[in-house]
Amino acid sequence: MTADLTALAAELPDGVLVTDPDIVAGYRQDWAADPDAGTPLAVVRATSTEDVQAAVRWAAGHRVPVVPRGAGSGLSGGSSAVDGGIVLSTERMRAIAVDPVTRTAVVQPGLLNVEVKQAAAEHGLWYPPDPSSFEICSIGGNAATNAGGLCCVKYGVTTDYVLGMQVVLADGTAVRLGGPRLKDVAGLSLTKLFVGSEGTLGVITELTLKLIPAQPPRSTMVASFATVDAAAEAVLAITRTLRPAMLEFMDQASIGAVEDSLRMGLDRSARALLLAQSDAPGAAAQEEVAAMVAACESCSATEVFSTDDPAEGEAFTAARRAVFPAVQALGSLLLEDVGVPMQALPTLIAGVEAIAAACGVRICVVAHAGDGNTHPLIVFDPDDADETVRAQRAFGEVMDLAIRLGGTITGEHGVGRLKRDWLPNQLGPDVMDLTRRIKNALDPDGILNPGAILT
Amino acid sequence: MTADLTALAAELPDGVLVTDPDIVAGYRQDWAADPDAGTPLAVVRATSTEDVQAAVRWAAGHRVPVVPRGAGSGLSGGSSAVDGGIVLSTERMRAIAVDPVTRTAVVQPGLLNVEVKQAAAEHGLWYPPDPSSFEICSIGGNAATNAGGLCCVKYGVTTDYVLGMQVVLADGTAVRLGGPRLKDVAGLSLTKLFVGSEGTLGVITELTLKLIPAQPPRSTMVASFATVDAAAEAVLAITRTLRPAMLEFMDQASIGAVEDSLRMGLDRSARALLLAQSDAPGAAAQEEVAAMVAACESCSATEVFSTDDPAEGEAFTAARRAVFPAVQALGSLLLEDVGVPMQALPTLIAGVEAIAAACGVRICVVAHAGDGNTHPLIVFDPDDADETVRAQRAFGEVMDLAIRLGGTITGEHGVGRLKRDWLPNQLGPDVMDLTRRIKNALDPDGILNPGAILT
Structure with a gap:
């Protein structure tokens, strides 16, 4: 431990400052597994606001970068460690x-x-x-x-x-x-x-x-479609007049990946599946689900199922949530969360299919369809250098497509480090300048999470 | 018109720049009727973003203050004109x-x-x-x-x-x-x-x-109480488990003022009145209103009335909205919008009563009770210098009280110029410094609405 770090350790409770290289190594990356993550000097596992203050004051005095980190489940490399910096973990602050x-x-x-x-x-x-x-x-x-x-x-x-x-x-x-x-x-x-x-x-x-x-128990609807367009049309028909408490989309690749791992009995031949719920009170939930069923049927759904049993509904929700781990079993992932204005949803999904074909990579798509936020999951073999390059190309092209469609490169995961280079294309130079002015006003030395959002 | 203003006029469509003193005078104050409002050089009645840009660029070049203004209905002096500045009205931008x-x-x-x-x-x-x-x-x-x-x-x-x-x-x-x-x-x-x-x-x-x-039509409940505490208790009983679409409070003075002007048949003897609505779908609205009625009855309401007739419900809502003009008929107003954490509501209302008594002024209280946001309306005669001073003292004491109770000096009207001097007491020096750093980063010359929020 350097003399400087010893001074920091003295300000913190025992065990808060960690420099053991094996432990520190576990804090280099978040779930994005950023290959460019650095090697930090130390990890501060803060137990209080005072610990965080001591660490940041020390870092400010030494111009050392600080990468804040929660559970490390981020998907954009927002918590990738920085060489020579400290990782400031809040995992022990749990009141x-x-x-x-x-x-x-x-x-x-x-x-x-x-x-x-x-x-x-x-x-x-x-x-x-x-x-x-x-x-x-x-x-x-x-x-x-x-x-x-x-x-x-x-x-x-x-x-x-x-x-x-x-x-x-x-x-x-x-x-x-x-x-x-x-x-x-x-x-x-x-x-x-x-x-x-x-x-x-x-x-x-x-x-x-x-x-x-707490809201009432949910009623659930699952509908299969022969085309992505029909499913997207059903999404718009539903959100036009109803307020579903959930409205999710899965494409054929996602359905297959979930079926492989969970065997739910989902229709593997369907090109798209919609999963929707209502938590309206009393009889209104059934009415809302019935209206959603009618919307899907009028959009040529091939099969529609509905249930008022919360446990059965939760099983379908769990299947939707299982897409990410199920697809992860197929290889390494580059995980997108591009969003578009609702009417551009079919164009986005078709465009992602075209990018997958052009780049020669597999891309599964799930989406929070009701708010236009999609997750194209790009699968690749990290030991295959050529496929890795093609996957990275697809990753950028999906973001370029979203921007062209008036959308966003990130609907919910954050820019982090992995999407940073695309941010100026979405926001433009004036908004980037505005962003930088605020960053400089609040963090003039640039010690807080350098490299995230901004270069 | 000065040579400089002529240059601005040349950049704007005809009629956008107004310097006629009679017209300009109408833009000096908003509804807060700030007695310290200044006299602007001119009003820009912008018709487009480009007009706004031209005006702000001109103002930046000449270091002239710009006071933006919408409909002028603000209640905190956020649109009080500044001597020698321009008022930038957006009233004509209506697409x-x-x-x-x-x-x-x-x-x-x-x-x-x-x-x-x-x-x-x-x-x-x-x-x-x-x-x-x-x-x-x-x-x-x-x-x-x-x-x-x-x-x-x-x-x-x-x-x-x-x-x-x-x-x-x-x-x-x-x-x-x-x-x-x-x-x-x-x-x-x-x-x-x-x-x-x-x-x-x-x-x-x-x-x-x-x-x-669009949400379903509303069912409505009106309940009278013999004490403010009982009404406040009913508010907490309601919000604890229900999600009313409206939950309003009126004190005795407000009830009286509305009755004087509208003759709705409200119970003038009541110390407090609650007005609540449900817009839950179908039969759920009636059930929710029934639960609110039960909550009021269990909190010793003296009279409870409910209706599923939207027109009747709207009449009560209109009565609540009429409090402000009804009280305004009694004199000039200093209008507060202090808010507190829900459980402090009875203490706040009792404290306002005590301030009214101590300062010898009349204060009517209406409140968006369901979110702890209250409107003490301080009535005074502007021709009575002594009463005006006492009203101003009460205005400050109500904000001091809200801050002591862990509340806010403004829940929805904004700080503007009238509450600016109390802001540091609520936020503290570090947050004020943070605010100033952002202001300076975005408006280094301080031309945008100087005197609002910050001195």
């Missing part, structure tokens, strides 16, 4: 206090999303945002990336539930923004600025989250 | 295009909130945020202040519906942020930063708004 009267939860960032949901449920309350990875992703990472999920089509994304936070700034100052107030417009919307800033403006050490009453 | 497929509207800032709702309704869609002033306030002003309203308790505030915007920055550059995508995390959350920035960071010239399908 939560639910206040049923204000219907809020005050949460430390290391708690998993599923644990927030569970703590809320004990009070008959619900924290809606539900990334597919909700059982393994941290709430701090959710806030840092403004994470989405399956129910967002009706219930909105993470930022809609963040009422306040404590955040450690680039000089180690800790500030409190917002609080347990459903309406608060005192000053600039700073809370909202930090949500989705991917650790480039500050390190979130506490969140105040809005909760809502 | 709207609704896209039912993406369920979005692209709107210019001068359109009124009610006109956005009407345009959406033509497509079976709904734009939820509903300030009491929805018939006279502009959508641009709504975004600039992150306006709230009555349905926000269930449907959220303006920022929850702003997906994107075009905004003219302090140097005249126009940038596009976000767009018609329900999920988009590409780069910093800049759209959200500009919402609620009260014209201090840029001038919004176009908004992309999220719409949702």
Whole structure:
């Protein structure tokens, strides 16, 4: 340990500063498995806001990069370590206090999303945002990336539930923004600025989250289609008048991958499958599902199934969530989360098919279809150098396509390091300049997560 | 007209630049009737983003302050004119295009909130945020202040519906942020930063708004209480498990003021009245209202009335909205919008009563009770110098009280100029410093709405 690190260690509780190379190696990459991830000096496994402040102050004094990290389940390389930097992990900051009267939860960032949901449920309350990875992703990472999920089509994304936070700034100052107030417009919307800033403006050490009453059990519909276009048409017919609590799309490759691993009895011959749920109260859920069934039938669905049994519905949802691990079993993945305005959905999916063919790689597509957010999963063999290059080409071409269609390169995973080079093409030079001015105002030495979002 | 203004006039279409003192005088104040409002050089009644750019570029070149203004219905002096500055009015920018497929509207800032709702309704869609002033306030002003309203308790505030915007920055550059995508995390959350920035960071010239399908007709409940505490208890009992689409509170003084002007047959002897609505689908609305009635009865309501007739429900809502003009008939007003965490609501209302008694002024209280956002309306006679001073003292003491209770000085109207001096007490020096750093990064010469939010 260098003399400098010894000084940092002295400011932290025992065991918080980790320099053992074997342990540190485990913090180099997140789930994006960024091949360019660096080797950090050390990991700080903070136990408190004060630990985070001490680490950031030390880093600021030494101009050492700080990469904040929650559960490490990020998919864009937002937590890839930086050579000579420190990784600031919040995984040990796991307190939560639910206040049923204000219907809020005050949460430390290391708690998993599923644990927030569970703590809320004990009070008959619900924290809606539900990334597919909700059982393994941290709430701090959710806030840092403004994470989405399956129910967002009706219930909105993470930022809609963040009422306040404590955040450690680039000089180690800790500030409190917002609080347990459903309406608060005192000053600039700073809370909202930090949500989705991917650790480039500050390190979130506490969140105040809005909760809502637990919603009724869901009714579920599954529909198969002979063409992607028919399924996309059904999506638009549904969202035009209804508010499904979930509206998911799976293409044939995804259906096959899930069937291989789960044997749910899904129709492998279908070119597309839609999975939708309603959580309207009482008889309204059945009515809403019936309307969704009718919409699918009018769009030439080949098979439609519906159920009011929550357990059966959850089995289908689990199948949808299983696409990612099922496809991962086929090889390494480059995982996209491009989004487009709703009417461009069929063009995007057709374009992705064309890119797969042109690049000679397999791309499975699942989508949060109800909000136009898709996950093309590019499968490749990392030991095949040529295929790896073709996969990377496809990765960029899918983002280029989304931008051409008026869409976004990232709907919910964040820019991180893997999509950074495409961001200027989406935002343009003036918005990039605006972004840089804010970054420079808040982190003039550029120590916070350098390389994420911005070069 | 000075030579400099002539140069600006030459860049603008005929009639856009107004220097006639009689007309300019009408743009000195907004509804807050700020006595310290200045006298501007000129008003620019922009017809396009290009007009706004020309005006801001000219102002930047001459270091002349720019006060952006929508419909002028602001209640915090956010649009008070500045001596020697220009008022940049967006009232003539009134285009709207609704896209039912993406369920979005692209709107210019001068359109009124009610006109956005009407345009959406033509497509079976709904734009939820509903300030009491929805018939006279502009959508641009709504975004600039992150306006709230009555349905926000269930449907959220303006920022929850702003997906994107075009905004003219302090140097005249126009940038596009976000767009018609329900999920988009590409780069910093800049759209959200500009919402609620009260014209201090840029001038919004176009908004992309999220719409949702029109909701079912509402069932309504009205309950009277012998004490404020009992009503506050009923509010907590309701929000604990239900999601009312509206949950409003009126105190005895407000009930009396409305009865004086509308003669609705409200119980003048009641110390508090709650007005709640459900828009749950089908039979669920009646069930939800029945549960709210039961909650009120269990909290010793003296009288409870409910109806499934939307017209009857709307009459009660109109009565609630009429409080502001009814109280205004009693004298001049200082209008607060302090908010507190829900459980502090009874303490806040009792504290406001005590302040009224101590300062010897009349304060009526209405509240968006379901989200802890209250409107103490301080009545005074502006020709009575002593009472004016006491009213101003009460105005500050109410904000001090809200801060002591962990609340906010402004839940939905904005800081503007009238609440600016209290902002540091709520936010503290570190957050004020953070605010200033962002302001300086985006508007280094301080030409955009100087004196609003920050001194």
